[in-house]
Amino acid sequence: xKNNYKVKSKLAIFFVFAFAYVGxxxxxxxxxxxxxxxxxxxxxxxxxxxxYLSNQIGGRLSGSIQAQQAxxxxxxxxxxxxxxKVWLQPVMVPxxxxxxxxxxxxxxxxxxTTNVPICAIGGSVATSPNGVKANIIEVxxxxxxxxxxxxxxQGKIVFFNKPMDATQINTFTAYSNCVNQRYAGALEASEFxxxxxxxxxxxxxxxxxxxxxxxxxxxxxVSERIPAAAISTNAAELLSTSLKLNPAIKFYFKQNCxxxxxxxxxxxIGEIRGTTKPEEVIVVGGxxxxxxxxxxxxxxxxxxxxxxxxxxxxxxxxxxxxxxxxVVLFMNEENGLRGGKKYAEIASTKNEKHIFAxxxxxxxxxxxxxxxxxxxxxxxxxxEWKSLFKPYLVHYFEKGFSGADIGPLKNEGLVLAGLRPxxxxxxxxxxxENDTFEHVNKRELQLGAASMAxxxxxxxxxxx
Amino acid sequence: xKNNYKVKSKLAIFFVFAFAYVGxxxxxxxxxxxxxxxxxxxxxxxxxxxxYLSNQIGGRLSGSIQAQQAxxxxxxxxxxxxxxKVWLQPVMVPxxxxxxxxxxxxxxxxxxTTNVPICAIGGSVATSPNGVKANIIEVxxxxxxxxxxxxxxQGKIVFFNKPMDATQINTFTAYSNCVNQRYAGALEASEFxxxxxxxxxxxxxxxxxxxxxxxxxxxxxVSERIPAAAISTNAAELLSTSLKLNPAIKFYFKQNCxxxxxxxxxxxIGEIRGTTKPEEVIVVGGxxxxxxxxxxxxxxxxxxxxxxxxxxxxxxxxxxxxxxxxVVLFMNEENGLRGGKKYAEIASTKNEKHIFAxxxxxxxxxxxxxxxxxxxxxxxxxxEWKSLFKPYLVHYFEKGFSGADIGPLKNEGLVLAGLRPxxxxxxxxxxxENDTFEHVNKRELQLGAASMAxxxxxxxxxxx
Numbered sequence: 001x002k003n004n005y006k007v008k009s010k011l012a013i014f015f016v017f018a019f020a021y022v023g024x025x026x027x028x029x030x031x032x033x034x035x036x037x038x039x040x041x042x043x044x045x046x047x048x049x050x051x052y053l054s055n056q057i058g059g060r061l062s063g064s065i066q067a068q069q070a071x072x073x074x075x076x077x078x079x080x081x082x083x084x085k086v087w088l089q090p091v092m093v094p095x096x097x098x099x100x101x102x103x104x105x106x107x108x109x110x111x112x113t114t115n116v117p118i119c120a121i122g123g124s125v126a127t128s129p130n131g132v133k134a135n136i137i138e139v140x141x142x143x144x145x146x147x148x149x150x151x152x153x154q155g156k157i158v159f160f161n162k163p164m165d166a167t168q169i170n171t172f173t174a175y176s177n178c179v180n181q182r183y184a185g186a187l188e189a190s191e192f193x194x195x196x197x198x199x200x201x202x203x204x205x206x207x208x209x210x211x212x213x214x215x216x217x218x219x220x221x222v223s224e225r226i227p228a229a230a231i232s233t234n235a236a237e238l239l240s241t242s243l244k245l246n247p248a249i250k251f252y253f254k255q256n257c258x259x260x261x262x263x264x265x266x267x268x269i270g271e272i273r274g275t276t277k278p279e280e281v282i283v284v285g286g287x288x289x290x291x292x293x294x295x296x297x298x299x300x301x302x303x304x305x306x307x308x309x310x311x312x313x314x315x316x317x318x319x320x321x322x323x324x325x326x327v328v329l330f331m332n333e334e335n336g337l338r339g340g341k342k343y344a345e346i347a348s349t350k351n352e353k354h355i356f357a358x359x360x361x362x363x364x365x366x367x368x369x370x371x372x373x374x375x376x377x378x379x380x381x382x383x384e385w386k387s388l389f390k391p392y393l394v395h396y397f398e399k400g401f402s403g404a405d406i407g408p409l410k411n412e413g414l415v416l417a418g419l420r421p422x423x424x425x426x427x428x429x430x431x432x433e434n435d436t437f438e439h440v441n442k443r444e445l446q447l448g449a450a451s452m453a454x455x456x457x458x459x460x461x462x463x464x
Numbered sequence: 465x466k467n468n469y470k471v472k473s474k475l476a477i478f479f480v481f482a483f484a485y486v487g488x489x490x491x492x493x494x495x496x497x498x499x500x501x502x503x504x505x506x507x508x509x510x511x512x513x514x515x516y517l518s519n520q521i522g523g524r525l526s527g528s529i530q531a532q533q534a535x536x537x538x539x540x541x542x543x544x545x546x547x548x549k550v551w552l553q554p555v556m557v558p559x560x561x562x563x564x565x566x567x568x569x570x571x572x573x574x575x576x577t578t579n580v581p582i583c584a585i586g587g588s589v590a591t592s593p594n595g596v597k598a599n600i601i602e603v604x605x606x607x608x609x610x611x612x613x614x615x616x617x618q619g620k621i622v623f624f625n626k627p628m629d630a631t632q633i634n635t636f637t638a639y640s641n642c643v644n645q646r647y648a649g650a651l652e653a654s655e656f657x658x659x660x661x662x663x664x665x666x667x668x669x670x671x672x673x674x675x676x677x678x679x680x681x682x683x684x685x686v687s688e689r690i691p692a693a694a695i696s697t698n699a700a701e702l703l704s705t706s707l708k709l710n711p712a713i714k715f716y717f718k719q720n721c722x723x724x725x726x727x728x729x730x731x732x733i734g735e736i737r738g739t740t741k742p743e744e745v746i747v748v749g750g751x752x753x754x755x756x757x758x759x760x761x762x763x764x765x766x767x768x769x770x771x772x773x774x775x776x777x778x779x780x781x782x783x784x785x786x787x788x789x790x791v792v793l794f795m796n797e798e799n800g801l802r803g804g805k806k807y808a809e810i811a812s813t814k815n816e817k818h819i820f821a822x823x824x825x826x827x828x829x830x831x832x833x834x835x836x837x838x839x840x841x842x843x844x845x846x847x848e849w850k851s852l853f854k855p856y857l858v859h860y861f862e863k864g865f866s867g868a869d870i871g872p873l874k875n876e877g878l879v880l881a882g883l884r885p886x887x888x889x890x891x892x893x894x895x896x897e898n899d900t901f902e903h904v905n906k907r908e909l910q911l912g913a914a915s916m917a918x919x920x921x922x923x924x925x926x927x928x
Contacts, residue, residue, distance in 0.1 A: 037631070037633070038631045041630045041631050042630050042631060166505045166506050166907070167501070167502045167505050167506060169501070169855060169856055169857060169911075171907075204907065205906065366830070366886045366888050368857060391633060392633055393633060393832060393859075393860065395857075395859040395860075396857065396859075422830050422886060424830050424905055424907045424908045424911070425905050425907075425908070428905070441888055441889050441892070442669065443630070443635075443668065443888045443889075444888050444889070447633075447888070
């Protein structure tokens with residue numbers, strides 16, 4: 001009885017200490033996370049960096065002067081943070097140039113034309129110097145091509161007009177469900193003898209901006225490639241209605257975009273070396289290149305400056321990570337993913353041990369949470385941290401796609417994650433002329449950065 | 465043993481049916497809520513109504529022609545929905561008019577002036593026709609007036625420059641913590657002999673828009689009232705820095721706003737009569753008046769059209785409520801709350817039984833959840849519904865302030881609630897020239913309306 005009492009007593013003492021420790025640790029985490037958020041909201045530099053990237057440099061298409069200026073600028077800023085190491089990682093990237101502004105109209109009767117806003121899809125070939133003029137046939141997606149067959153498509157321009165599904169709450173799901181028209185529409189339509197394709201912009205809103213993006217001709221010989229352009233959603237609606245009234249409409253478009261040889265560019269990398277486990281690497285990043293129409297503020301200037309801010313917030317709050325925390329600004333996500341592939345290749349060559357990678361590439365909107373690609377066990381660990389984010393209204397912790405640039409790093413031991421901001425307005429701006437700085441709210445941007453820093457703090461402290 | 469078996473068997477059958485019923489009911493709720501969201505996102509009319517209110521009518525200050533136009537327009541729209549009853553509820557409202565544009569500058573040396581953007585605070589008296597020119601003294605809130613005393617304040621303009629606290633995640637908390645400078649600053653400063661007050665705009669962002677809002681002179685005789693104006697945040701920073709360099713700066717401002725006698729206006733009301741419990745009333749509303757500087761799209765055109773949309777969505781989805789669901793567009797929330805008080809007074813006179821009231825008056829941004837003023841028991845009931853909102857990322861269900869207009873209805877039996885949209889951008893626009901239609905996103909607005917309709921559907925179905 002006495003022994004038993006002792007055992008119970010010892011156990012009780014053990015539990016008191018255990019709980020006290022857990023309590024203290026929880027408090028320490030709450031305090032550090034609050035420090036990260038407070039600092040981001042009052043002393044963050046991300047918004048100013050984004051201002052420079054957007055308004056002093058502008059759109060940063062791979063291989064452009066602006067992309068190189070962005071490399072130089074972000075490297076200099078990382079240098080100025082006093083992190084342990086900053087370097088450029090060379091990578092060959094494709095260079096595609098839009099050329100002179102595209103031009104398009106449709107003609108209901110000869111001489112009766114309506115101009116419509118279009119833009120070449122990234123990677124498209126040019127039209128002939130005089131443009132393409134042909135009858136146009138509307139389809140609601142690639143699947144409908146085969147049903148129509150060569151007979152109805154031969155010699156025509158194919159108009160892919162499947163809209164994004166407005167009932168999807170996550171707008172990225174709506175995007176995924178119809179982006180293949182843009183990506184593979186030209187290749188597929190050319191198989192049926194089409195002479196060009198016009199694709200409804202990936203935009204849930206009705207407005208006048210054409211949205212570009214990437215496309216792929218696969219192994220198709222250059223001589224067989226047909227030109228592809230995106231048309232604004234308003235113009236897509238107009239064209240569709242006009243075609244119902246008169247299927248014999250002729251459509252004209254002209255673009256002189258061109259693919260050059262690959263050129264050298266860089267991933268921009270900076271790191272704080274871990275104090276006790278420097279060999280374990282945590283990556284946080286976004287992509288530095290953007291499309292050329294806007295200034296790439298949401299896609300993905302925001303993700304770049306948020307990632308840089310993570311290191312900045314650690315420095316400003318005096319947090320010294322145990323593990324190496326590395327920011328990577330990937331080059332060429334938009335039309336090649338060369339930066340992401342190169343980074344993973346070098347990491348593998350060097351046999352670096354990555355334990356976690358977080359990407360921000362969904363805009364600088366209010367952060368709602370994170371998605372994770374991980375084992376169930378690691379995800380359960382992440383879920384234990386979720387309540388720490390409640391005061392910041394960051395509530396969405398789910399398994400799901402992380403990010404394109406960090407994808408090539410994927411291996412069994414590594415946890416990948418993506419920041420998930422509110423997605424409602426993202427496709428209003430995505431790849432269009434109105435992806436500009438004034439559409440980013442400073443607090444929303446900084447709350448995203450603080451959320452990322454907090455998650456990385458927890459990963460660094462507790463590991464996987 | 466056999467009997468016992470029978471009892472068990474019966475119990476088992478009971479539970480199977482009970483769970484099946486709960487399951488079916490849960491499914492029915494999921495389906496109806498999905499229908500409400502889908503319809504809001506594809507066939508909602510709220511965004512078009514808001515376009516008209518904002519761009520065809522504009523700012524709707526109580527007693528103005530625009531306020532009357534808004535009454536006529538919204539009544540006509542409710543009539544066109546084919547709800548069971550639409551009517552106007554007369555209410556006397558204050559009429560304050562801004563007059564010619566305000567003008568202000570500060571003078572570091574005689575003849576060296578810097579113009580600054582100001583606007584009269586709603587309800588303020590005019591300056592003398594030639595304006596007020598005086599030394600200016602900065603304080604960080606009303607609390608500092610007593611410490612300075614009459615000696616340092618007499619004959620001066622008081623500059624209230626306490627900023628909103630950027631570390632508050634809920635921006636409404638930051639607002640609450642310093643809005644008393646605007647509301648009571650003039651009254652308090654005049655007690656110490658001040659000749660005017662200039663108040664830093666309630667805005668977390670640094671920009672050039674002055675933000676108006678309400679103020680109160682209490683029982684102070686008109687002859688003792690001093691004029692009050694808001695200054696943009698950028699100008700407040702400039703003025704503060706300039707005062708540090710030269711405390712002898714003179715500040716000048718001129719405004720000729722005026723308070724007229726009360727005029728008649730209206731609450732606009734429409735309802736769908738309940739099928740089986742028509743005597744139980746559920747209210748959903750926003751306020752139809754706005755400030756005069758912008759077009760009042762977020763404050764509170766959004767709340768009005770979302771509330772109208774609730775009835776519209778019930779009609780469009782064929783949902784016939786058991787209880788009476790009533791939309792109320794309250795007049796005069798901004799500078800008097802007369803509409804809210806009148807509605808409660810008439811409801812009480814008629815002995816109407818209200819069981820639930822929901823207000824949307826926090827902007828048309830992505831809905832994050834709801835706050836509730838209720839008993840613990842009723843709140844527990846609400847929490848049972850929370851999981852139904854998870855697919856729509858509506859996650860914030862907490863006790864807290866509901867809304868100003870429905871406040872006067874408060875009694876023990878009634879549950880009050882407020883829609884809580886993302887608050888980060890609200891004060892960028894609140895009461896300023898840039899509270900305009902293009903800053904409202906259609907999807908965010910419609911998701912808010914669907915969230916409100918879903919909550920009201922659940923209240924109607926299950927009651928309290």
